[in-house]
Amino acid sequence: MWLADEEGRLVPAARLGLPREAEERLREEVRLLSGPSRRQLGPEGASVLARIQHHGRLLGGLALVQAGHTHPARSRVLAFAEDLAHHCALALENAHLLGQFQSAIHVRDEFITVAAHELRTPLTALKLQLQTLQRPLRQGAPCEPLLTRFQAVSRQVARLGRLVEGLLDVGRLNTGRLPLEREPVALDELVHDVVEHFSEELGRAGCEVSLSLQPHVTGVWDRARLEEALIHLLGNAVKFGAGRPIGLRVEQWGGTARLLVEDQGIGVSPEALERIFGRFERAVPSQEYGGLGLGLFLTRQIVEAHGGSVHVTSQPGEGATFVLELPASSPGAYMPLPGPWPRPPADSHPT
Template sequence: MNNVPNKECSLGLTSGAPGHPVGNVTKLLIVDDLPENLRALNAIIRADNRAVYQASSGEEALALLLEHDFALAILDVQMPGMDGFELAELMRGTDKTRHIPIVFVSAAGKELNYAFKGYETGAVDFLYKPLDPDAVRSKVNVFVDLHCQRMEIRRRVEEQHTMMNELRAAQEELRYALRVRDEFMSMVAHELRTPLNTLFLGTQMRKMQLERGNLEAFGKPALEKMVEGDGRQIQAMIRLIDDMMDVSRIRSGVLSIRPAWTELQAMLRRLTDDLSRQAQDAGTTFELEAPETVSGWWDEFRIEQVIVNLLTNALRYGGGKPVRIRLTTSDTEARVDVIDQGPGIDEAMQARIFLPYERVAGNGVPSGLGLGLYISRQLAEAHRGTLTVASRPGEGSVFTLALPRQEKPAA
């Protein structure tokens, strides 16, 4: 008599003692009201990588059926209370248990025609006592193999479903990347075209004046105005190129910070003076509140870059109302608040504005590539600081740059 168990489902299963499953094993259910019958049947069908669950009543069996996924249920027909046929009908009426193969076992004679009734209730086999151990073992192995095949098919379907989801996600990411690339190229072309067109028109006007011999058009006041205008357009293009280079440095992890002893009060005064012409063009003014000097170890060039971004954004979205800049300090940090009185930013947009290429409609001030706040937050975090926004629709916005104060540069 061959008593060597089959290898069950080759899905990385873990062996456990019968009745005490460990890990993902093949589960079998036997139901009989007599303990000696349960012990005998358990001895016949138990094997490595199997867990045999025992129930002495239909009610106890139903509780196990709702909790576990069984490869096979072997039911005794004649039990007090709920008999095997009634249990089978209940199993066939529930989605979770409808698929479980049922084998009936009975000690009654064949003349009672129990087998016919068993097959009517959905049984796959009917066995009479006394049981032939080899026959029982062989039948159980067949149903275990079928269960393993179903589990393997289910696993492959789930893998295919997962792969399809991953493929769809990858396709969506690719479409998004292509859309961002196209939008980025369009923005770059648009933002560079404006200063280039201005420079081109200026050179055409000068060329026309030279061809006409109108040298009076190049007097000192006119030349100063030309040089100033050319410088603004060139600086605009340089800023765009610098932003693109900074994004590349950030993503490649080579953005450099060079801390030095830096004073913020004088920096804010200088920057608001430098941007006063831009504020005038936007129909507004700056209101600086910086009553005391505040110094620390920061990269002056990069902090200027952050503050200029915040100031130009406040002009762009401030609705033509005054922009307040407030400098405060504590023993551990310095804070620069840039406060506008614009339409505000809703909560959903507050997280998005710090993403690259995100732009919202302003008041006519050139909007750039949508990189300013993204770069600024990265620069703040490179200083071990933060850049945050507090805003409500209709109540303006407060952008806060918080920088740690240190006695010497961070390593």
């Protein structure tokens, strides 16, 4: 018996009563089978060859040999081999499905653990802030310290809100729906608003933001969804590049609007460049960096729902540049802007 590996090669799984040379010869004959099974005569005797397959996909093969026989195997032996191969295929497919199920359970359990931790952190902070507010309120304390504490509470509430909205979006995507409320949006204005809204987090992280924004880059987009996508990217840049500069750039090439977010953080390994856009995926251990592993997944879903795309260029230790491309409502006049940003291909034609 042979089983197919990831590259489709037949690898020996069991051999009894056959020399290695005969096994290798039969394996090649099984690989070249054009039908599900075949009877044949060879140096080793009468044999029956059968493919182990499921819905046309080759999973392996088997050979039953009657040593020394000079007549082909009987029809019942052929039927037995085909039935055995069928049951082997079912067993292998069930094992594959069980592995997928166990992997999904592991991802679910890990997500529940991380989600519980992420939700507990702001709740704990809220509880402490509310407890400390009770005493000065009873004592008639001045308003300024109370305002500071209320702002801290507001930040934690906003964080909880983002976490809950992210989970709700995953639920919407599971049902195949990510509703968009489209309206004319100027991308440079949207970036200004998000950076201003995010300024407190950027300040606490010590991240200086530089903007290079081409004006009049517009499209018919869902403003709230794009703001959400940019907040995910800014949060990602702050998390992995705290204390280092972040750059944002808006430009238009033909009918495509481009938004670039560059950080100088830890970077992304080549094998994780595509994987990080998956649901609950991370390029680093969750013990070192928090988060549900949803930000980049939701960002891609939002951008693709608008008919656009998102990708990242990065090297470990050299930061990362995320590029969002969206269909613009009308061609804009391209204005070169300074800065070490990735340029479009040489064959592109800016308007």
